[in-house]
Amino acid sequence: MEIDASVRSVILDAMVLGVVVLDHDTRVLVWNRWMVKQSGIPDDVAIGRPLAEIFPELATNGRLQNAIDQALSHRLASIISPSIHRRPPLPLYRDPGSRERQERLQQLIHVTPIYLEGLRGCTFQVQDVTAAVNRENLLRDQSADLSVRNQQLNA
Amino acid sequence: MIEVSDLQRDALGEIFNIGVGRAAASLSQIVNDEIELSAPMVQFVPSNEAMQVMHGREFDEFSMVEQDYSGPFNAKAMLVFQEQNALVIVGKMLGGVVPPEQLGEFEQEAMCEVGNIILNACVSALADLFHVEFNGSLPVYQHGTRDSMALFEDLREDVPVILIVQIDLLIRQHSVQGHLLFLLSVSSLEELIASIDRYLETLGID
Numbered sequence: 576m577e578i579d580a581s582v583r584s585v586i587l588d589a590m591v592l593g594v595v596v597l598d599h600d601t602r603v604l605v606w607n608r609w610m611v612k613q614s615g616i617p618d619d620v621a622i623g624r625p626l627a628e629i630f631p632e633l634a635t636n637g638r639l640q641n642a643i644d645q646a647l648s649h650r651l652a653s654i655i656s657p658s659i660h661r662r663p664p665l666p667l668y669r670d671p672g673s674r675e676r677q678e679r680l681q682q683l684i685h686v687t688p689i690y691l692e693g694l695r696g697c698t699f700q701v702q703d704v705t706a707a708v709n710r711e712n713l714l715r716d717q718s719a720d721l722s723v724r725n726q727q728l729n730a
Numbered sequence: 731m732i733e734v735s736d737l738q739r740d741a742l743g744e745i746f747n748i749g750v751g752r753a754a755a756s757l758s759q760i761v762n763d764e765i766e767l768s769a770p771m772v773q774f775v776p777s778n779e780a781m782q783v784m785h786g787r788e789f790d791e792f793s794m795v796e797q798d799y800s801g802p803f804n805a806k807a808m809l810v811f812q813e814q815n816a817l818v819i820v821g822k823m824l825g826g827v828v829p830p831e832q833l834g835e836f837e838q839e840a841m842c843e844v845g846n847i848i849l850n851a852c853v854s855a856l857a858d859l860f861h862v863e864f865n866g867s868l869p870v871y872q873h874g875t876r877d878s879m880a881l882f883e884d885l886r887e888d889v890p891v892i893l894i895v896q897i898d899l900l901i902r903q904h905s906v907q908g909h910l911l912f913l914l915s916v917s918s919l920e921e922l923i924a925s926i927d928r929y930l931e932t933l934g935i936d
Contacts, residue, residue: 650865
């Protein structure tokens with residue numbers, strides 16, 4: 576069965592992760608509903624615009640920009656994990672409250688090249704891993720506490 | 731066995747040093763501190779001797795990041811660190827409060843990205859200097875034990891030779907060693923050698 580474009584966009588919008596497709600000049604081709612919701616930027620504003628215009632800070636965030644460049648120029652895929660990037664790369668928020676407090680959601684990003692006839696671009700997917708990161712930080716703090724207490728007991 | 735000359739090996743060593751240099755710049759930017767990387771040794775070894783070459787000493791557990799590359803030649807590339815060394819890298823990168831005793835999901839993900847940065851930087855250096863293109867897959871993290879690493883012994887038929895690049899990494903006064911492995915089929919190895927020759931020719935060396 577062939578899946579036509581409207582069905583495809585319904586599927587993209589049903590996803591609980593951000594899906595963005597960029598063409599070779601980093602212009603946005605796909606901006607799914609999750610991206611609209613979490614970035615606050617409607618798709619009709621995003622589509623057709625270069626990503627750096629939508630997120631000007633990308634120019635100074637080396638890693639995501641590099642990953643996109645590598646996908647476009649070298650067809651290489653990249654992963655950007657929240658564990659080694661203290662500051663989440665994109666201004667995406669879980670809800671209006673966190674947007675007001677400027678608390679970005681924690682992001683796990685996969686960048687993959689796409690090459691079809693007539694299209695050479697890349698896609699990136701953003702997963703909200705805030706809950707996992709918070710849990711991890713909590714465990715880390717607890718384990719630090721425990722080891723301090725252990726040392727005190729041993730002393 | 732396919733012969734690789736000193737000149738070909740040196741050329742490859744130079745390209746890998748360009749690659750790890752790029753990776754060091756990216757990693758330094760991420761941790762906001764200087765990370766140095768060098769690739770002091772490039773070797774082609776029979777696959778059943780790979781383990782010996784990598785770790786003459788005692789070892790038990792490994793941390794591996796794997797990516798597949800396809801293009802003029804295909805390779806499964808792996809960045810392999812002894813688990814202890816991977817813990818040092820991740821600990822230093824995360825600015826770890828508590829040194830983890832093993833790599834949890836969080837640390838594995840960090841390691842995956844570190845591997846991804848180093849592998850892609852090396853492959854893009856190869857692509858640039860050879861004027862070719864590769865397609866790269868997403869990285870996969872794997873935990874390896876001495877037993878699972880024995881898989882290299884069984885590779886002989888498909889992968890007679892493994893290209894091993896020693897990687898020295900200096901992070902916050904800590905120096906750790908790892909290895910980059912490229913598993914190449916006979917035809918891919920031949921194509922790699924041919925690419926090196928073409929590269930040397932463009933430099934006017936042959």
